[in-house]
Amino acid sequence: NAGVMQNPRHLVRRRGQEARLRCSPMKGHSHVYWYRQLPEEGLKFMVYLQKENIIDESGMPKERFSAEFPKEGPSILRIQQVVRGDSAAYFCASSPTSDPYTEAFFGQGTRLTVV
Amino acid sequence: AQSVTQLDSHVSVSEGTPVLLRCNYSSSYSPSLFWYVQHPNKGLQLLLKYTSAATLVKGINGFEAEFKKSETSFHLTKPSAHMSDAAEYFCVVNPVNTGGFKTIFGAGTRLFVKA
Numbered sequence: 001n002a003g004v005m006q007n008p009r010h011l012v013r014r015r016g017q018e019a020r021l022r023c024s025p026m027k028g029h030s031h032v033y034w035y036r037q038l039p040e041e042g043l044k045f046m047v048y049l050q051k052e053n054i055i056d057e058s059g060m061p062k063e064r065f066s067a068e069f070p071k072e073g074p075s076i077l078r079i080q081q082v083v084r085g086d087s088a089a090y091f092c093a094s095s096p097t098s099d100p101y102t103e104a105f106f107g108q109g110t111r112l113t114v115v
Numbered sequence: 116a117q118s119v120t121q122l123d124s125h126v127s128v129s130e131g132t133p134v135l136l137r138c139n140y141s142s143s144y145s146p147s148l149f150w151y152v153q154h155p156n157k158g159l160q161l162l163l164k165y166t167s168a169a170t171l172v173k174g175i176n177g178f179e180a181e182f183k184k185s186e187t188s189f190h191l192t193k194p195s196a197h198m199s200d201a202a203e204y205f206c207v208v209n210p211v212n213t214g215g216f217k218t219i220f221g222a223g224t225r226l227f228v229k230a
Contacts, residue, residue, distance in 0.1 A: 035220075044220070045219070093159075108158040
């Protein structure tokens with residue numbers, strides 16, 4: 001059973017370009033979470049999705065950021081018109097339920113650098 | 116509101132000596148608490164979790180944590196540090212009974228292990 005797969009591992013974008021980050025949850029997991037980690041900081045919650053639904057996007061910036069988890073395929077975090085401040089590590093996690101006492105499993109992250 | 120505070124940003128120990136990483140939480144409900152470890156440029160790995168079944172929780176790699184409700188603490192310990200324990204450690208609280216899933220991460224404690 002493969003773990004949570006994120007790709008690419010590293011992504012370099014010029015200011016103004018779009019960044020697409022992909023996350024394939026563990027087999028059997030229908031709950032996906034995205035987090036952002038700035039240098040020397042902890043992870044900050046961005047969005048929680050189930051298949052085809054956004055459950056909680058309260059941690060995601062209102063502009064330029066969007067997320068989806070289609071019926072088929074990976075979850076996508078999309079950042080339009082990237083700026084230098086978007087440079088960070090973006091982690092995806094998945095779990096089989098929304099039970100708060102169940103741990104989430106994390107991918108290795110995508111490190112986005114905006115130049 | 117729920118929150119988590121890691122009391123030390125850096126901890127340095129000698130190999131073979133005990134490790135103590137401190138975490139205090141704030142929660143109106145019975146909390147859901149976790150410790151994760153992050154090695155450089157890697158994803159997060161679950162060390163242990165508190166599920167209210169027992170106040171002393173044993174995890175992987177010899178780590179354990181004790182839930183103390185009276186002190187609102189969930190400190191992580193290990194009797195004898197190994198060089199491979201050098202990493203960043205995150206104390207995490209999952210919200211309970213709030214209807215959302217804004218997992219809250221502590222700011223992290225970086226553990227250094229000296230030979």
